Amino acid sequence: GGVTVFLFFFLSLQIALYLGKRDFVDNVDSVEVVGAWFMYVYLACAFRYGSDDLDVIGLSFRRDIWIKRIQVYPPTGETPTKTPMLESLMKKVGDQGAPFSFQMPTNLPCSVSLQPGSNDSGKACGVDFEVKAYIANNKDSADEVIDKKDTCRLIIRKIQFAPATNNPGPKAEVSKQFMMTDKPVHLEASLEKEIYYHGDPIKMNVKINNETNKTVKKIKVSVEQVTNVALYSSDTYAKDVFTAEYGETVNANSTFDKTYDFTPLLSNNKEKRGISVDGRLKDEDTCLASTTLSQGDKEMQGIIVSYKVKVNLFVASGGDVTVELPLTLMCPKPAGECNVSRNCARNVSCDFSLFLVHDR
Structure with missing residues (x-):
């Protein structure tokens, strides 16, 4: 039948x-x-x-x-x-x-x-x-x-x-003041939605308000996979599954607003030992491990996977400014x-x- x-x-x-x-x-x-x-x-x-x-x-x-x-x-x-x-x-x-x-x-x-x-x-x-x-x-x-x-x-x-409902994405912001400057660099990053599917582009908006007399030389965006192995003890491993640097500058006393699209894929991480992937049957294709969802009130053993997006600003003669966002990466539930x-x-x-x- x-x-x-x-x-x-x-x-x-x-x-x-x-x-x-x-x-x-x-x-x-x-x-x-x-x-x-x-x-x-x-x-x-x-x-x-x-x-x-x-x-x-x-x-x-x-x-x-x-x-x-x-x-x-x-x-x-x-x-x-x-x-x-x-x-x-x-x-x-x-x-x-x-x-x-x-x-x-x-x-x-x-x-x-x-x-x-x-x-x-x-x-x-x-x-x-x-x-x-x-x-x-x-x-x-x-x-x-x-x-x-x-x-x-x-x-x-x-x-x-992935759950059927997809809420608006997270937003995070940070301000950092450097030596020899009276005002800070303000960085804000936000994701378009809470959940992204494997293989779909991730859209992130980055806003910068540079009130200092220094120049932001470049912007780095990365996606970090965090694997927690909970057995006799809890060990955590973090590996980048996507990294890109953008040579866009933000001059002193100016603002910047741009949306970036990026897609973390297992095919670009085939040589990285220890990356967590979804369980496979025999030699079939798979993908990066999905974010582990839990009820929170029950202890879970085994492998728990999570993701976060990092945005780094490299400031001339000043250091860097970093903000992090949680990322939920999963497979959609099939229709019918x-x-x-x-x-x-x-x-x-x-x-x-x-x-x-x-x-x-």
Whole structure:
């Protein structure tokens, strides 16, 4: 019926994991629902901070942030809410199907990766979400070793879209007085709107009132990505994802008013190690990591991303004047229903359900 389903087979085709989508949207106040032997499925949010090779020498290369496990066979009596996707899958697999769903809490981070360097190999560091189905011989046995042939797994993503309402942008101003001058340089910067989409030009208005006897030699505009990695401790990394210098001068006792357009893009930052990017599936295209939205009252672990725009004035024989503005950079929520595409701004499908087929 035109429905896209992700399907993974393991256990000599005796167990199959069906997913209607691999992207699950974090709406800040809620997260989309993920849908004598025993069959379990678990969903894990983890932070990967090293290569798989480290596991060979006994070092842990990932830390689980959140895990939830459910028993899907034998049935426990709990059934997920029926959706069009779930009903379609039930018709396809019949009585062998075991439907299930997960509800992720709102304080989990989104899927974000740290861009590796040119000489780095293996999986990138970052936050990922994994759905794993496996067959166990014992009920709720933590010590049982599960054979790989009795397991299938699939990486999914948790993503956020920009809110539907877009408010007027922030404004900031500063005045700075220099030696040998009685009056200051006044700098004001403002963004046209609060939220910008990846790939769209950012419009910023800059106003300068130079009441000094000095000349403003040039103007520098930069966009800084701030990545906060919150695990055992909180570490913050700041990297410029856009920088431009404009050789426009503002003479003594004069004013200046101009709107600048600029666009921070991942394609211009491919060589920068440690840039945060939106989580990707296999080798598909991605973009700079979106701003992380949160409710503010819940502690969040993992990777939290924010942006700020800086405007620097370089004053002759005087130093500089700097002002900063917060920037929200996100993907727009798709209008209506759509299929998952490689375009970051439309990386979502319409509906989803999770389904397990068993035949043992």
